[in-house]
Amino acid sequence: MRDIRREIHQYPELGFNEHRTAALIAARLADLGIECRTGVAGTGVVGVIGTSGPTVALRADMDALPVTECTGLPFSSKIDGVMHACGHDGHVAIVLGAACLLKEDPPDGRVLFIFQPNEEGTGGAKPMIEEGIVTGVDAIFAGHVDPRYDAGVIVLTPGVNTAYTDAFDIEITGRAGHAARPHEAIDAVYVACSMVVQAQGIVSRGIDPLRPAVISIGEIKGGTVNNVIAEKALLRGTIRTLDAGTRGLIFEKLRRLSTSMEQYYGAKIELTFHAGYPPLVNHEREYETAHRAAIDVTGSENIIILQTPSMGGEDFAFFLERTPGCFIRFGARKSGHEAAPLHSPRFDFDEEALRTASEFMARAVRLEIETLRQEIEKAGR
Amino acid sequence: MRDIRREIHQYPELGFNEHRTAALIAARLADLGIECRTGVAGTGVVGVIGTSGPTVALRADMDALPVTECTGLPFSSKIDGVMHACGHDGHVAIVLGAACLLKEDPPDGRVLFIFQPNEEGTGGAKPMIEEGIVTGVDAIFAGHVDPRYDAGVIVLTPGVNTAYTDAFDIEITGRAGHAARPHEAIDAVYVACSMVVQAQGIVSRGIDPLRPAVISIGEIKGGTVNNVIAEKALLRGTIRTLDAGTRGLIFEKLRRLSTSMEQYYGAKIELTFHAGYPPLVNHEREYETAHRAAIDVTGSENIIILQTPSMGGEDFAFFLERTPGCFIRFGARKSGHEAAPLHSPRFDFDEEALRTASEFMARAVRLEIETLRQEIEKAGR
Amino acid sequence: MRDIRREIHQYPELGFNEHRTAALIAARLADLGIECRTGVAGTGVVGVIGTSGPTVALRADMDALPVTECTGLPFSSKIDGVMHACGHDGHVAIVLGAACLLKEDPPDGRVLFIFQPNEEGTGGAKPMIEEGIVTGVDAIFAGHVDPRYDAGVIVLTPGVNTAYTDAFDIEITGRAGHAARPHEAIDAVYVACSMVVQAQGIVSRGIDPLRPAVISIGEIKGGTVNNVIAEKALLRGTIRTLDAGTRGLIFEKLRRLSTSMEQYYGAKIELTFHAGYPPLVNHEREYETAHRAAIDVTGSENIIILQTPSMGGEDFAFFLERTPGCFIRFGARKSGHEAAPLHSPRFDFDEEALRTASEFMARAVRLEIETLRQEIEKAGR
């Protein structure tokens, strides 16, 4: 698993371009004697073992981020400006590890191994679902490495786990001009900066403090040279909320900010929202299965039950809107290191987590198939 | 001249990369039977006619700007992201036109035709001077097309013409992180925007309102994707002032802004100044020569005497620190068009201005050589 | 009760100046034949019925706010700039109403009626406790009218109910000067405004979005006339948090903001924190008593159990740090009116709430005394 992870880590690929990664996965599944379908929803790969009975799926995401790696690891990214800063290299390794364990000693049912493209971008879960890959699937599990908890720890959150993750772009068109004559121009850089500063007040003054909300502007770009006033500036950001009301309120306030700044500065301001993922909500039955699997694999003392959700997003949410399932976090802090957060150019994790996680995944599949069989029997009576 | 200008306009080249432009100039000078030296201070070209007597130079700048042209002209830039948005294509044509006129009927002295690289960037005037090209030059003239005045008009300003043009970079290093957990990161985009907004107060509150000053931030860049909090952001700007005191005050206030924001946000902020051009100050004798030449060429009714300087910069200032001379503006508004300002992606000018300007330049050379001869005689008595 | 409430409403008194209100309370208690002590911790009043047995206290706050009333009510405030905008007029009436009910049919124990000064300001609870008034008290209850819920509804929150409520002052000393020469002055108004805008980023970027926090600046004052640059400006605000970590982080960030702005602007900035109330945490036994009393008085269908705390503060928290008890909200929305929030100059409430609330209070006292008796008996065995 370590080798797989490191191989993938060196050749990170952005969403829907996971060609090399998908090929590697297909090759490894073939090595294990597991049949698979490739090219699902672009670059997705789906392996399967078993032919009938209760069907349980494991899902891993495969894509990397447009981040320039600064870890200094010997197996650092060889692709400039692209990095597995979110641990998806590990997720692929975990599901392949679970596939290996389950293939060795197959459970009495069907197991799907879903390798999904583009979790970070516009989402690969939805197109995969639309291609029918979870039709007939009874339950699904997915996990994420988490550098805030020690390797070996399994973290479970009942109910709501993640947030609405909407993206937005703001494109400002001012009027270019000579840097020495600001009054003849409309300075798109200044308009953009002024909007970023104003936008802080949306969360700090406009939102119920008891309803978590984040507006982060991850990217700004404007102008090309120091002595020309920029005609254009671009802001790209994300909005995180846990309830539809707060989400709508932020949309409305950003719209009003754009309209009023447009009017004030005389610039043209185009605000576009890109609807993201809904909150991920774990199902009760699969949460219980996950809890039991965690006890079996890591022991009660290494389980953390977290009552608060994360403001992060996860397009596994789309799977759970349709198929019962549970999302799990795997502690992965490197001991002796201060943990760099997810998405940081310094992010890394303890590869020991891979073993715990793949054992957990295999165990969860077995327990869930048992549970499903019992329910079928019960219902059959 | 029109053809030359349009040819150059289609193939704009950034500072110190004016290879094609320099080759074209050298070819045209050769066509006129004028000897020239190339490769001066990089890509500079210097032609000469005459061998002895009073020596007068004409200087044109050759470089273009990193601006994407939006004029829709049939001879628009063919180089993506580069444009002659400052009229230097015209300046080259003007001096070549004057060379043609002076070669036909040579004055009783020496004339230098200086084609200078990199006026917009870090300056090509200084390295040319350091290569000795104005040693022995008695007077020098240069001009600029100006879309604020009608073609045919000549604009003269006694004394101070342009401003100190210092550039600065601000590099902000925060701490990258997941967009959903702002408290774990230091958001370089927000720090940058906050600094831009704060910096407005330097001019509006910190500077004597009677001493003109501009701080323009032409470029901002931070982050790479909407859902990662940016580790780095870059601001690039220019400072324009007319006096050393105000210039120093702005430097100090930007330094204090950087230090205090660094302390507040816990980011690392590196501020670097790049000393630019000094104010351009016309010499009295050459101003008088220019005035007389303008009357001869365009008539008193088409001369505008401007008492206020421009906040623009011009590295011809370095020539005038050493050699007596005068800088002239040539009206070049396209009739029936609203004038796009210099440096705008929509900038264009009336090519009629080229004829007026080249006749003026040739006339100024002749009058100045006469004046210099008379002074020599007077001194000789 | 209505008459008492309206009488008090017309003569609102700020914290520790509730002389008229205290006199009215003492007179009404006397009318009921209830002995009382006045002048407790300044203007506090404590009535008592019964001489021995389990002791239960009811607490009302008496003070008004420095707000100018705009309700247009016939019994509007007659004191300019002072208003019962927080419903304490009603709280006094409720506890007097409960006293009347309990005096008519006294329970088998002692009941204290505590009328506390200065809930809104620096707190009257602590000094009352320090004078020993709750020594020997076994349980305590207090309530608050709430315009967000219909009259007749009782709202209960287990555990944490309210927030840390710290206040702060920021005093800015710049350098005064002529409005026409900003560069000679340090503009305290501008520094203050810049700090308010900067401070928005503390909550929006610096705090975990899952940990509720508010910074509100309720008052700003700077300068005396339009054409003199202000030497001094004052900001007065409040900080609301639910956990000590977030509280400390905000303190630290405000300190850093002050220091860095001081350095940037060259102004003197003095930041002073005034520690407020801790979070109010209901005790389990008294929460159960309150729940039972609510069922008896208003029926299950009119009880709302709220799982989230309020960001408001309540110095009843000090009583609960020492004495078991419970805090209750009484729905008080005027039907057919859009509810003005607490502290608004347009705040009013439905006086029907007074009856429900006083019956509830009397009922809770009776149930609690019973419970305490049973526990004593149980322990006695």
Place this chain on the structure above:
Amino acid sequence: MRDIRREIHQYPELGFNEHRTAALIAARLADLGIECRTGVAGTGVVGVIGTSGPTVALRADMDALPVTECTGLPFSSKIDGVMHACGHDGHVAIVLGAACLLKEDPPDGRVLFIFQPNEEGTGGAKPMIEEGIVTGVDAIFAGHVDPRYDAGVIVLTPGVNTAYTDAFDIEITGRAGHAARPHEAIDAVYVACSMVVQAQGIVSRGIDPLRPAVISIGEIKGGTVNNVIAEKALLRGTIRTLDAGTRGLIFEKLRRLSTSMEQYYGAKIELTFHAGYPPLVNHEREYETAHRAAIDVTGSENIIILQTPSMGGEDFAFFLERTPGCFIRFGARKSGHEAAPLHSPRFDFDEEALRTASEFMARAVRLEIETLRQEIEKAGR
């Protein structure tokens, strides 16, 4: 003169309330045997000597500022919050001193001594002119002490001397509410601060840097207490410009700021302009007279000719719109002291300036009457 100045300094009076000051002036004029009219345009006083011939007026302003004195002078203001921080106490003494000199040795004409109320506020010049006091006056002079120049120095500026001085109020009405629930309120303090920060960009980005402009907000007031979100906030400021175009542009931009902030925040924002004084423009003939008088009194070496105007305002401008005249500055720096600027609570001046100034004033009157006589004679031929 010193005693008069100090007496007035101790009892400063705001505009149109200069009752004590006017009475003192009337008494001193009576002591000198000079007739006077009081109650002109409210509290104005006009003394006169002579009955016929060319008529020259001297004008002094009498009002103080709402500033709390911090000079520590033995003759500091005895009126809380009011101070002669603009030297008008000295101006009164200067004109009384000149009256004394001219009464001793009267020139061959008429001399008016005009003591004007309310120079700092909405202006006392206009109402005095409307009462006809300068009808028949041939020339008028006024002066101002100036702490930036040494006592004994006389400062003269040809042409434009001062700026347009327009005032404005911005009244913001948000929605009050509890400090813990910002989302239910519209925070007038935050809106006000945000506007002040935004307004910096008007001067720094929106105005030609070669056209001086100032927007100063001298006063801000909002809210009454730290824990109530303010319903109302008030900004009071002044705009200084030298040309009508820039003035109009600033008006327009402030209007757009108000409208767009109103729309963004949902607050009501009322912006009111109060037209102030026009630029003060010295007349050529009286400028020449002043120059000659200065040479006579203080010598050429103590005259400074200033080519740049001040951004300050002066309602003496209204007199000069109608009557030829000249405005003079009298150096008044206290030697060995760092000069506190005009309007500062620490402002003071060297009383030696009073003697120079009154001698100058008397001399200017004599020279102007001579000049006028010569012109009449010349015209008579």
